[in-house]
Amino acid sequence: MTPAAIVAIPPAMTDALPTPRPGITDIQAYTPGKAGAEGVANPVKLSANENILGCSPLAREAYVAAAVNLAQYPDGRGAALRAALADHYRLEPNRLILGCGTDEIFALLNQVYLCAGDNIVQGQWGFGAYAIGARANEGEVRFAPERHYRIDVDAMLAAIDERTRLVFLANPANPTGTFITEAEVQRLHAGLPPNVLLVLDGAYAEFNTDPGFDDGLKLARDAHNIVVTHTFSKLHGLAALRVGWAYAPAAVADAVERIRPPFNTSIPAQAAAVAALADTEFQARALALVEQWRPWLTQQLAGLGLDVTPSSANFMMMEFPATPGKTAAQAEAFLASRGLILRGLAGYGLDNHLRVTIGLEEHNRAVVDALAAFMAA
Ligand SMILES: Cc1ncc(COP(=O)(O)O)c(C=O)c1O
Structure with a gap:
């Protein structure tokens, strides 16, 4: 069939064509x-x-060594990487989510928690992936004004209403590079209705050496509505391999697990991530x-x-x-x-x-x- 034949569809037939769900064609691709x-x-x-x-030489070696396993499906739960992360950060393994980059984890959280007409709240200059995932689920995106390119906790809280399901906060933020302190994150969390999930995106957390900063893992331990994400793409230099992870309440991890693509992190990526984590x-x-x-x-x-x-x-x-x-x-x-x-x-x-x-x-x-x-x- 020629391209012209594909395009030439009688107007009367257009209703019968595959149609993206509302809002999809309004999304600006990343x-x-x-x-x-x-x-x-x-x-x-x-x-x-x-x-x-680049990346750790040990991670590269592990990646290359994993080439002997290309015919096999990965361990979908990523047991070795899960255990390594749990050990490294002293976290409960069943509360971890592994993703094809943290981007996938944001998409899954939006999918799990948003119904059409619900909303997410993020900073004015928030990272683009949050909004794409929300709109893909017919969610509204609310941008809270920032002051001097820095998250304003009061503005974030003011943007929340009864349809808010998720609050996304990159800390430090991209593209601004600014951060809010541990005390400000605590205040934001304390002001949230209990059914709103606070997603603390720590893609750049390791680079923040300010004594007033914390990535939120401590706060998340006893909270029922905080997810902290980290990635192997930045500090560990493994962006090509697409590995992100999250520490979530057990109920959140369980809900995400039900729709997670079963083999979303590959064998070479899991192996390289384990090696990278150990290469201090x-x-x-x-x-x-x-x-x-x-x-x-x-x-x-x-x-x-x-x-x-x-x-x-x-x-x-x-x-x-x-x-x-x-x-x-x-x-x-x-x-x-x-x-x-x-x-x-x-x-x-x-x-x-x-x-x-x-x-x-x-x-x-x-x-x-x-x-x-x-x-x-
Ligand atoms: C704030 C922020 N979060 C998450 C990501 C995505 O990380 P990943 O490579 O794990 O999908 C990026 C990538 O640039 C980022 O800037």
Whole structure:
């Protein structure tokens, strides 16, 4: 059949065609950070908050060794990884959920808890995946205004009504890099109706060294309505393998388990994640790199006249001045032409901002040099 024959459907027949459920075709598909720049060989990708050091060599070895098992289905419950996580974080194994990235866990939670017309609450600049999952289930997405790109607990609480089922909080947040303290998370939780599930997304939690911060695992232990998520994509550098996990109340874990795709984490991914968790030396190196360059990059970018939002993650966000010729989009193109791929944030409604992953010394210096040239031009 030719493409023309596929398209030419008599108007009277359109009602009979497969039709997505309401709202699906209004969803803006997630736009990942760019990986390349036209005409530039081997650009440096600083657009997706990945681990610039790669991954643990032990994780890579485990992944390669798992190649002998490709004909087999994985252990759907991921017993070895579940046991390793339970042991590492001192958690009850039956309260863990494993996902094809934490993205899948957000999608499953939305699917389990939202009926059409229910809503989720998230910060104004909240991570895009939460809203996609909610809308896919005919849920409404409520954005609570933030102050200085930081979650405002009162605004989050004010956005909640009797149809709210889930509150999503990335802490630290993406794309802003900001965080709220343990005390603020406690206040948010204390203000929630008991039937609202608080999802604390700790994708970048390990990078936050502030003494007032906590990822929420402690708080979740005795709560019936808190889920804490973590990912192997950032600190552990295993984004390609798609492994995320959550610590949930037993009843939540049980509900998710009923609809979870049975083999959602693969054998090589489970094996690599177990090895990565044990490689504390690699983790320490990754954290030290961010610790070393985050303050330097913040200071240098601010020195160029950019409004840098203080970050607690492995990336940072900067705003460009409202000067013609100096827009974020122009800076993004300028940097790309020099082989540096940053993340434009227009999709988040942050039209004049860029986000940059903290890189190796040479990457960070190259970003600062390129932006200095851009701002001076
Ligand atoms: C805040 C936040 N949560 C979750 C994720 C997704 O992580 P995963 O790779 O585990 O799906 C990301 C990825 O960029 C993120 O920024």
